Amino acid sequence: MAPQYAPSLRSRLPLVAFLLETIFLILFVFFVKIEQQHEQSGRESDSKLFISSYAEFQDVHVMIFMGFGFLATFLVRYGFSGSGFNVLLAAMAIQWAVLINGFLLPQRHHRREIHISMKSVIEAELCAASALVAMGAVHGKTNPVQLLLMALVEVTGFVVTQWILRTLLNADPVYSIMLLHVFGALFGVMVSWVLHREGIKPEHEKEKTDRRTGLFAMFGTLFLWMFWPSFNSALVGDYRRERGLKLTVIYGTYLSLAVSVVMAMSVSMLTSSKGKMNMVHVQSSALSGGVAIGVAMTAVHQPWIAMTIGFCAALLSALGYRYMKNHMLFAFECHDTCGVLSVHAIPGILGWFAHLFLRLASSESTIAVQFAVYHICVLLITACMSLVMGTATVTTKPPNRIHIEAMRDPNANMNPMKSQ
Amino acid sequence: MAPQYAPSLRSRLPLVAFLLETIFLILFVFFVKIEQQHEQSGRESDSKLFISSYAEFQDVHVMIFMGFGFLATFLVRYGFSGSGFNVLLAAMAIQWAVLINGFLLPQRHHRREIHISMKSVIEAELCAASALVAMGAVHGKTNPVQLLLMALVEVTGFVVTQWILRTLLNADPVYSIMLLHVFGALFGVMVSWVLHREGIKPEHEKEKTDRRTGLFAMFGTLFLWMFWPSFNSALVGDYRRERGLKLTVIYGTYLSLAVSVVMAMSVSMLTSSKGKMNMVHVQSSALSGGVAIGVAMTAVHQPWIAMTIGFCAALLSALGYRYMKNHMLFAFECHDTCGVLSVHAIPGILGWFAHLFLRLASSESTIAVQFAVYHICVLLITACMSLVMGTATVTTKPPNRIHIEAMRDPNANMNPMKSQ
Amino acid sequence: MAPQYAPSLRSRLPLVAFLLETIFLILFVFFVKIEQQHEQSGRESDSKLFISSYAEFQDVHVMIFMGFGFLATFLVRYGFSGSGFNVLLAAMAIQWAVLINGFLLPQRHHRREIHISMKSVIEAELCAASALVAMGAVHGKTNPVQLLLMALVEVTGFVVTQWILRTLLNADPVYSIMLLHVFGALFGVMVSWVLHREGIKPEHEKEKTDRRTGLFAMFGTLFLWMFWPSFNSALVGDYRRERGLKLTVIYGTYLSLAVSVVMAMSVSMLTSSKGKMNMVHVQSSALSGGVAIGVAMTAVHQPWIAMTIGFCAALLSALGYRYMKNHMLFAFECHDTCGVLSVHAIPGILGWFAHLFLRLASSESTIAVQFAVYHICVLLITACMSLVMGTATVTTKPPNRIHIEAMRDPNANMNPMKSQ
DSSP: OOOOOOHHHHHHHHHHHHHHHHHHHHHHHHHEEEOOHHHHOOOHHHHHHHHHHHHHHHHHHHIIIIIHHHHGGGBGGGHHHHHHHHHHHHHHHHHHHHHHHHHHSOOTTOSSSEEEOHHHHHHHHHHHHHHHHHHHHHTTTSOHHHHHHHHHHHHHHHHHHHHHHHHHSOOOHHHHHTTHHHHHHHHHHHHHHHHHHTTOOOOGGGGOBOHHHHHHHHHHHHHHHHHHHHHHHTTSOOSHHHHHHHHHHHHHHHHHHHHHHHHHHHHHHHHSTTOOOOHHHHHHHTTHHHHHHHHHGGGOOSHHHHHHHHHHHHHHHHHIIIIIHHHHHHHHOOOOTTOHIIIIIHHHHHHHHHHHHHHHHHSOHHHHHHHHHHHHHHHHHHHHHHHHHHHHHHHTSOHHHHOOOOOSSTTOOOOTTOOO | OOOOOOHHHHHHHHHHHHHHHHHHHHHHHHHEEEOOHHHHOOOHHHHHHHHHHHHHHHHHHHIIIIIHHHHGGGBGGGHHHHHHHHHHHHHHHHHHHHHHHHHHSOOTTOSSSEEEOHHHHHHHHHHHHHHHHHHHHHTTTSOHHHHHHHHHHHHHHHHHHHHHHHHHSOOOHHHHHTTHHHHHHHHHHHHHHHHHHTTOOOOGGGGOBOHHHHHHHHHHHHHHHHHHHHHHHTTSOOSHHHHHHHHHHHHHHHHHHHHHHHHHHHHHHHHSTTOOOOHHHHHHHTTHHHHHHHHHGGGOOSHHHHHHHHHHHHHHHHHIIIIIHHHHHHHHOOOOTTOHIIIIIHHHHHHHHHHHHHHHHHSOHHHHHHHHHHHHHHHHHHHHHHHHHHHHHHHTSOHHHHOOOOOSSTTOOOOTTOOO | OOOOOOHHHHHHHHHHHHHHHHHHHHHHHHHEEEOOHHHHOOOHHHHHHHHHHHHHHHHHHHIIIIIHHHHGGGBGGGHHHHHHHHHHHHHHHHHHHHHHHHHHSOOTTOSSSEEEOHHHHHHHHHHHHHHHHHHHHHTTTSOHHHHHHHHHHHHHHHHHHHHHHHHHSOOOHHHHHTTHHHHHHHHHHHHHHHHHHTTOOOOGGGGOBOHHHHHHHHHHHHHHHHHHHHHHHTTSOOSHHHHHHHHHHHHHHHHHHHHHHHHHHHHHHHHSTTOOOOHHHHHHHTTHHHHHHHHHGGGOOSHHHHHHHHHHHHHHHHHIIIIIHHHHHHHHOOOOTTOHIIIIIHHHHHHHHHHHHHHHHHSOHHHHHHHHHHHHHHHHHHHHHHHHHHHHHHHTSOHHHHOOOOOSSTTOOOOTTOOO
């Protein structure tokens, strides 16, 4: 049974979606054009670039809508509506990301207009992925309208962070966008923590899983797992001088994921009192190798380094999912429904450390110190922005806007922000 | 429980399939060859064309077998056998479409033989898609043998219509093949209407949906939704002068679908008395943006126009699905199981209007009038052919061929054509 | 309910996996590098090769993890853990295959190191496919640790066979690797037969199927079915002189599969006493066309030959699945859970015969005899190696290593090798 909201909310979500969609449409009328690749240049390589980009875009597209959509179906109560609602959120987040990306991070030749290209669409999908990661932490604690607005705020925050990193620190776009996991996870956990303080117990009944829906979640996990090499390599340039890097990223991600899925299963069985594989743990931690290698990828040149990163990421992630989640709940009163902290934040930060270590090992001392300072600043800015934006998302919402009488049955009350 | 047919039918379907398959095989022996791309020309661009086409072909392939196959699983009674039977129908329809396409619409250099190429296979799959759309209207009202024969007649009718349009009106192949939605939907509805007149009530029990199978239908919907840009762009040429058009079609379809999924959900919630998302409505109407833009695509050059088309298509389609289906049943005694009229015919005609309007707006008055006449003729011929063929399909079948004692239990009788 | 193993086993599987993974990692440290395509040559064609290979690799990747993973879910008891365990097995088999392939079958320029490239990864995935085929015969008769070790032995045996064929007979790599179905199936059946002799009745309860999990199995089947053209063509070279062959393989596989799915359904309905489609039969036999054409593909140049091969393969496979499985059980006391003998071995040998016949028909008599001797040797070596390795796998395992008290309930005992 899906959560039932009060009639006031039921009629509010479609109106909000309708209104936002109309606003997006008007913004598109004035600012967005389709890039005419054939007009700019008749270069032979253009069409090759297109072919390759389109296949990678499709892989990322499948991950966003199929992968994330069905990953959350292990929660019995979020199976049907969850996968549908994921599509709504992602579709709106992508449109907003195209706009906000175009405004804040314009491509070189187009100052006035936003040009839709494979690159801009893939970037928009990665921003949407960041929002979907954040959603994982608050599943079951918010109503759909809140989720929708939160997704748009998250995308805005992430793009603003990108803008700061690129403007202040001249950061590499590919590297900074891969921090989407860290940003999304910290943002989501922060929102969850602020919501929690307002005095409601997490409803564990909502974390119930089911063997049947588990197979659907397995689908989502596998789609994410299989296409992750495309996810990491999608924005690594296709030009010949970067072709080697692209291949290295693909093979590295592939190997890292192969190791992390083996480790995730091993750790899950070892830490279970009955020696059974907990598929929810596995489904989450199997992906940690891809997250970690994504942050470290430009510095990884050997297969064994990629595998070691996958090894450590899965170890930390599986142990974190198993033990840290409950500690978080009791120590910090922070409830993290899908364990995004273990699945996205910890492996992301591990990948960041690996990146730092690999660069320091291969550089001279002067450059190494410079890089270390720059590298630490990038993470700090990302983390601060995500925590600040996460807190701001909850607290700046005017109470009368979110005063929604959400209820499942007359006696229970699931809305954490209800003012009574 | 799947419908149980009388033993006479049970042994008839495999025999019919076996016989048809043997006939196809013999026709392939005499007429079909595999195109030897490397012999014709050593052009470098050939291999690039192949690479791009193969990826798009795979996307279309997934849509036909996975998308359409699982879309119909929201009907509880059609889950298991439905997805299997869809594969049988599509596999036979494709083989037949390769043959009939090759006979009626030969490619330039091959008058005597049919050459299998990526283009011919993709065209065959689009014809099969047209047949699968028509099936949607009659699910639960026909037996498998009837469905199989109907699919082959539908493909024949669609290819004949293509031939008329290209011969009489010199129509653009890409544009005329995109009317497959209109043709399929009208054909299916017509068959359903003629079957209905013979005096049987549609069994609403067969429209029962289930939350569990709903997730499978979600899979089918998502596969269709995600790969629709490839579906629309597959036949738009890969040569450099058309590259810009191909990109425009891909981005346009992508944006149109993103808007239509948001609108489909909003309208579904708004029109529901309880404010709930009806996933069957959503799954159907979310695709309407792709149908509409498919017909209009060669005239759409701005993202916002694509989005507006998606917006209107989803609005009309969702309202149509919600309100028109029952009116159709009572007013015209026409039952449309999967609502193909709202999902394929109405958005298709909307796209046709958009195409007309956009061309008129951008042309001089003389050319505009010429185009309008041509454009109206194309739609009229397509609609007439589909309605005539649909009617003919049912009435020309000799009664003794379709006199099948189909029954589910001794008292109920599901076969609309039973002569008793 | 998944089978419950004794605590000793529960803690053993993760330790074995952990140990093996560590060994693999150490071997990767010393021997494996990522191929730097851009350093070797700046040729324009390289990037094109990459683009095409990556898309095909993704198709094969989806088949291994999604296709094989969900194919086995028609067994009710293997749904949840089966698809998860399949990922574990495949991920380890691939890593091991990369290593053993690199040691035994080094690529030209790299005698000392193993270079990871698209080709080496695709070859490793095909070796893993061979192991997954073998698993099909022993599902439900072994514990996870045994399955894992068996998979690694199978991969080793298959690569050693490849090495023998290429060294002794100078066999074509593409042709010899396509015998993976024959090797895997015979290996699996042999293991199953040896296990059986030790005196345990196959538990038919484990073969129970369910309509609900049937839809998941349908997913697995469809993913295998749809992407099989990529599976067969993945290793056929991309260079211009082989482009024609690659296209022929793709179209041939496509047509063969289209015919075999129709025939599988027809035969399944005809041989059923109630005229119903047995989806388990269909799911298995629909793929036989792809297996058969895979072995014969380099000799097939006409579409109708491909279709005839698919026709015969599905006929034999469906009849074999229907009638032979039980005969095998009673006559040879060999139980084959997923019917791999009918699905992989028989179509594979049929394809081998078709290959022989087609070559003999098109060659002069002297060359024909030479080819026949060579061709027969290839099959005999493959079959002998698989049978010997299969037997050796079971018998060489020290009893104390596999003495595992596996039990599902206190009275039942599922472990065939228990020494009591």
